[in-house]
Amino acid sequence: MILVLDVGNTNITLGAYEGKKLINYWRMNTDRGISSDEFGMFVLDLLRYENIKVSDIEAVVIASVVPPIMYSLEHAFKKYFKLKPIVVGPGIKTGINIKYDNPKEVGSDRIVNAVAACTIYGGPVIIVDFGTATTFCAISSKNEYLGGVICPGIKIAAEALFQKTAKLPRIEIAKPDTVIGKNTVASMQSGMVYGYVGKVDYIVRRMKKEMNENNVKVVATGGMARLIASESETIDEINGLITLEGLRIIYEMNKQN
Incomplete structure (x- = not known):
């Protein structure tokens, strides 16, 4: 299972995929001042509600247009999921x-x-x-x-x-x-x-x-x-x-x- 995040100026949309199937998705306000602990606990609560375990998540992929929030998001996944997110940018294959x-x-x-x-x-x-x-x-x-x-x-x-x-x-x-x-x-x-x-x-x-x-x-x-x-x-x-x-x-x- 993977988590995907679309980080926009107004909202962050988070989705969970099992293979090609979207299990569920959620939206939250984009808070540039959010801490890594706040965000990490928020994601854990969402997954817990869906009976998804941390160990089920094999990767995290992020596209962001809000650079100031990225440190907190990346650190949250490293701390709570032991995963380094794939961040869409230079060096990432897209085929475009x-x-x-x-x-x-x-x-x-x-x-x-x-x-x-x-x-x-x-x-x-x-x-x-x-x-x-x-x-x-x-x-x-x-x-x-x-x-x-x-x-x-x-x-x-x-x-x-x-x-x-x-x-x-x-x-x-x-x-x-x-x-x-x-x-x-x-x-x-x-x-x-x-x-x-x-x-x-x-x-x-x-x-x-x-x-x-x-x-x-x-x-x-x-x-x-x-x-x-x-x-x-x-x-x-x-x-x-x-x-x-x-x-x-x-x-x-x-x-x-």
């Missing part, structure tokens, strides 16, 4: 040829998503990840990471409206019945939801044109994926656990036989 000007600038989560998308769906593929930031990644039919787009996430945009204006309220992100809002909250919700639908569809169409390939599949993931996909004309698939699956695949690529 990164065409970025500086490959080191590409977030590990985006590479992990690319690995999963190529394995599950095959290239060419565009991955739209609705996380703290909304990212678009283009992968060719030759498993080349061509590049992508980075935008503020929906929640960041909504919070910015609240923080930077005198009269606009903090709102729940929800789809209103009509684009034309009849009150301030509905108008803001329309801007967030339908505005992002328009943004996604426009960017995806431009990316497809620049990729110049046939049958480009578009896969959405992240917390807001279902909300936006319900109105989008370009999203083909929703896979909320694509990052965890990518981490499992990367482990299979890199494990010592």
